[in-house]
Amino acid sequence: MEIGKYIVDKASKLGVDDAVVTITPSLTKQIRFANNEITLSTIWDTIDVEVFLAYKKRLISSNLNNPSMSETFSSIGGGTNLTKDDVDKFLGRMIKIAKVLAPKEDYHGIAQGPFKYNSIKDLHDKKIENLGEKTVDFVEDAIDAAMNEGAKRCAGVLYSNLWEEQKFTSGGVEASDKGSSINFSIRAFAEKDASGHSVSVSRILNRFDAKKAGAEAGALARQSLNPVLGESGKYDVIFGPMVAANLLYYMSYAFSAFEVDSGMSFLIDKVGKKVGNEKVTLVDDGRLANGFESGMFDQEGVPTQTTKIIESGILKTYLHNTSTAKxxxxxxxxxxxxxxxxxxxxILESGDSKLEEMISEIKNGVYITNVWYTRFANYRTGDFSTIPRDAMFEIKNGKIARPIKGLRLSDNMQHVLESIHAISKDSKTIQWWEVEIPVVTGHVLCKGLNMTKSAK
Amino acid sequence: MTVDKDLIHFCVDSALKSGASYSEARLVSTTEEGYILKNGTPESSVFAESSGIGIRVIVDGALGFLAINKLDKKEIASKVKEVIKIAKVSSRSLKVPIKLSKEKAYKDNWEVKAKIKFEDVSPEEKMKYLFDIEKNLSEIKNKLPSRFFQLATANTEKYYVNSDGAEIQAKLPQIFMYYSIIAMENGDTEQRYYPLGESGGWEILERRNLIGKIKEETTALLKILKQAKKLPKENIDVLLSPELVGIAMHESCGHPGEADRSLGREGAQAGETYLTKEWLGKRIGSDVVTVVDDPTLENSYGFYEYDDEGVKAQRRVLIKNGIINDFLHNRWTASVFGKKSNGAARAGRFDREPIVRMSTTFMLPGDFSFEELIEDIKKGVFIKSYTEWNIDDKRWNAKYVGNEAYLIENGELKHLVRRPVLEITTQSFYSSVDALGKKVEFISGTCGKNEPMDPAPVWMGGPFARLRKIPIGSA
Structure with missing residues (x-):
């Protein structure tokens, strides 16, 4: 803890206006598997010291690396072995650089604390510290569950993670937080072109269920056997939670004040305006109990909060730090x-529908359970396309007609929000390789989206 | 950086002592600088250093990996033991033990020399480069609501040792420049982004006229907005620029040719591939199509002399005259295929497992000039640059959306067309190519693969390529 405070104090003495130091020791374990076999077991044992400095509006993001190969760091829970001399040399170098940089004239500083922090439920679980061989059991049980549902082979990953975050700022913040997480992603394959994917994401062990994820992925793989090529056209489309999460994650750049300021967001000049169907209320919650990215403070040390981004279809705010807010x-x-x-x-606030009800009201539609490779033809307008992978179904006259493949969703992000017609009651947290920021969502029904396919 | 060779050997020995049948340790140390100019205003500059060790072991036929930046022998030894313990338990799931192909154990040093070292160019000069781009756009600035320029430099040093006796030391300077621009006319917008990455020093930016290119492409964006017409969907010829050929080679030849993908190892992340071992020797495209992946091209962004398993870098011929010829291999996939590795194992950082990655993937040239390529096109479209693209996880259905594109009529370039969409299967793409330009050009990219994600610097490219009778039209 001492080194963080020393960096901030010394920086202030040297004329730095704002300093933020974040020290993060972490211990992460991973088990990867493919073809029902464990392909790799990994341990990451690291400590990072990040430093942000503002000197007369000249901004530097840096880090303090281990100063020499022979010196030692203590283990998790401790600090680094950085000496005052290391810090003095580092700050001297950074300030020298800062003096020749151009100022960011629209930089308005960091938050002034100190702040009071209220704890959040279910973010740290000691049981995750000592899982040992149990992680292999989780993987094997999930694979078995998928196989029992009809899968032929499975691939995926299990992570367990423990970390601390120590925060010191020239705004008077001296705080620390700690967390744990366990997350699992499984893709089950049946025959050629038939597959399903599911995840289980939690901060605590008793809300984690790898077996359930395995069974869900396996069932989707079985249900999507022998898919036929789909046809291009306008469809009513049901997004499974992994699809809704992917699109909400990929559109989330547009909520950031940075992108609004960059001129890149499709939500520029739309605060107070309708950007989605009235059924859409979209929240960012830094304080969600068992929330995968929940924590007591943000990178400046400001206590986290719950923010309505879109309320009943109306854009309420962009997401800010202290400087962009000013x-x-x-x-x-x-x-x-x-x-x-x-x-x-x-978080996409739950609706009152069910998947079965959504299917029953569609005459001509598509149910997509997963997508990847979401890319934008134009960030400013939100024109994008994304490709379904895993189980996809044609819906005819209120019923699942048959599994299909080979289609692409080519549409516009704001149009997707506007076309949301129903949201399911149940929801789950999605976070995996394609969805880096956790999204809590259920099934979503959109009316009239554009599906395309390769013409040749 | 002073390389503590003793510590790296300690890592390898410590793993063997704890029961590993194979071990390797890779120290990676990187010094990075980064600068951003956003709509004329500098964002935070980045000055970062990182170093750490990645240790990979095989124990009881199972693979384990430890990434650590606490460079202390006691801590390393204890965590190595832990990795070995969990790998031992995981070995019960294996039907076949993991083996690596037998390779010559090289002891060597390699280095890309910067003519102008990054540390000899002041932060002020680096930032000035971005301000010069902005200045060069000043006349049309009011029509550009988004101007984002990024410059990054990195010096990476590696020291690799494995228990087979390989020992490789490497030094690699790399530069990366990225720009993204949105142009607006009467409320209508188009975007252009472009990355440039090379191995070498500051001289790269002096050699490349990026400032001029950005102005030229931005002017083109404004023309697109004013002049481009929609292209009705029909079966016509398509002439692709090296930029379009490049992205297609990366997505629909390089990625599907990664042997680990073919073996299902990336199934839950970067996906699989249509290519199985049985495809070797089978036709995917026309005779004119030959595609290679080559890490040895001078200054290329994915350049290396030895891969991250100590295997010597070499050119791989993935498609030869339209026939699937080879996969990209690391030592594990090579052993499964019963052959030698062709040196494609890479890891971007110390804390990533080395897996099969591309380097520079490109189509070899033909002998046509640009004029010869278009002269017998009755009706077609020439796509010079692209904006959105994607491909399914089998690498079969691809989409490339044109940015700057022109109608071709009776062998002549006509007006601009708006966002033509090439949505095509891999086999149709390669089978439709009938003629190629004389000269290969490259674009840069950052390839995404591995879990967790490990962005890898790559080049991709090819000549101008003519595809006959392709269904294409505006979005």
């Missing part, structure tokens, strides 16, 4: 990123 003449939403504000846990 520029936009609003209050920070505690989403620092000192440079780039971003969501913590994106």
């Amino acid at each position: 520029k936009f003449k609003v209050k920070t939403t505690a989403n620092a990123g000192i440079i780039y504000p971003q969501p913590k846990n994106i």
Whole structure:
């Protein structure tokens, strides 16, 4: 703890206006598997010391690396062995650089604390510290569950993670937080072109269920056997939670004040305006109990909060840190990123529908269970396309007609929000390789989206 | 960086002592600088250093990996033991033990020399480069609501040792420049982004006229907005620029040719591939199509002399005259295929497992000039640059959306067309190519693969390529 405070104090003495130091020791374990076999077991044992400095509006993001190969770090829970001399040399070098940089004239500083922090439920579980061989059991049980549902082979990953975050700022913040997480992603394959994917994401062990994820992935693989090529056209489309999460994650750049300021967001000049169907209420919650990215403070040390981004279809706010908030003449939403504000846990508020009800009201539609490779033809307008992978079904006259393949969703992000017609009651947290920021969502029915396919 | 060779050997020995049948340790140390100019205003500059060790072991036929930046022998030894313990338990799931192909154990040093070292160019000069781009756009700035320029430099040093006796030391300077621009006319917008990455020093930016290119492409964006017409969907010829050929080679030849993908190892992340071992020797495209992946091209962004398993870098011929010829291999996939590795194992950082990655993937040239390629096109479209693209996880259905594109009529370039969409299967793409330009050009990219994600610097490219009778039209 001492080294963080020393860096901030010394930086202030040297004329630095704002300093933020974040020390993060972490221990992460991973088990990867493919073809029902464990392909790799990994341990990451690291400690990072990140430093942000603002010197007369000249901004530097840096880190303090281990100073020499022979010196030692203590283990998790401790600090680094950095000496005052290391820090003095580092700050001297950074300030020298800062003096020749050009100023960011629209930089408005960091938050002034100190702050009071209220704890959040279910973010740290000691049981995750000592899982040992149990992690292999989780993987094997999930594979078995998928196979019992009809899968022929499975691939995926299990992570367990423990970390601490120590925060010191020239705004008077001296705080620490700690967390744990366990997350699992499984893709089950039946025959050629038939597959299903599911995840289980939690901060605590008793809300984690790898077996259930395995069974879900296996069932989707079985249900999607022998898919036929789908046809291009306008469809009513049901997004499974992994699809809704993917699109909400990929559109979340547009919520960041950084991208609005960059001129890249499709939501520029739309605060207070209708950007989605009235059924759409979208929240960022940094304080969600068992929230995958929940924590007591943001990167500036501001206590996290719950922010309605879209309420009943109306855009309420962008996501801010202290500096962007001042520029936009609003209050920070505690989403620092000192440079780039971003969501913590994106939540699409539940509706009152069920998957079966959604299917029953569709005459001509498509049910997509997973997508990847979401890319934008134009960030400013939100024109994008994304490709379904895993189980996809044609819906005819209120019923699942048959599994299909080979289609692509080519549409516009705001149009997707506007076309949302129903949201399911049940929801789950999605976070995996394709969805880096956790999204809590259920099934979503959109009316009239554009599906395309390769013409040759 | 002073390389503590003793510590790296300690890592390898410590794993063997704890029961590993194979071990390797890779120290990676990187010094990075980064600068951003956003709509004329600098964002935070980045000055970062990182170093750490990645240790990979095989124990009881199972693979384990430890990434650690606490460079202390006691801590390393204890965590190595832990990795070995969990790998031993995981070995019960294996039907076949993991083996690596037998390779010559090289002891060597390699280095890409910067003519102008990054540390000899002041932060002020680096930032000035971005301000010069902005200045060069000043006349049309009011029509560009988004101007984002990024410059990054990195010096990486590696020291690799494995228990087979390989020992490789490497030094690699790399530069990366990225720009993204949105142009607006009467409320209508188009975007252009472009990455440039090379191995070498500051001289790269002096050699490349990026400032001029950005102005030229931005002017083109404004023309697209004013002049481009929609292209009705029909079966016509398509002429692709090296930029389009490059992205297609990366997505629909390089990725599907990664042997680990073919073996299902990336199934839950970067996906699988249509290519199985049985495809070797089978036709995917026309005779003119030959595609290679080559890490040895001078200054290329994915350049290396030895891969991250100590295997010597070499050119791989993935498609030869339209026939599937080879996969990209690391030592594990090579052993499964019963052959030698062709040196495609890479890891971007110390804390990532080395897996099969591309380097520079490109189509070899033909002998046509640009004029010869278009002269017998009755009706077609020439796509010079692209914006959105994607491909399914089998690498079969691809989509490339044109940015700057022109109608071709009776062998002549006509007006601009708006966002033509090439949505095509891999086999149709390669089978439709009938003629190629004389000269190969490259674009840069950052390839995404591995879990967790490990962005890898790559080049991709090819000549101008003519595809006959392709269904294409505006979005």
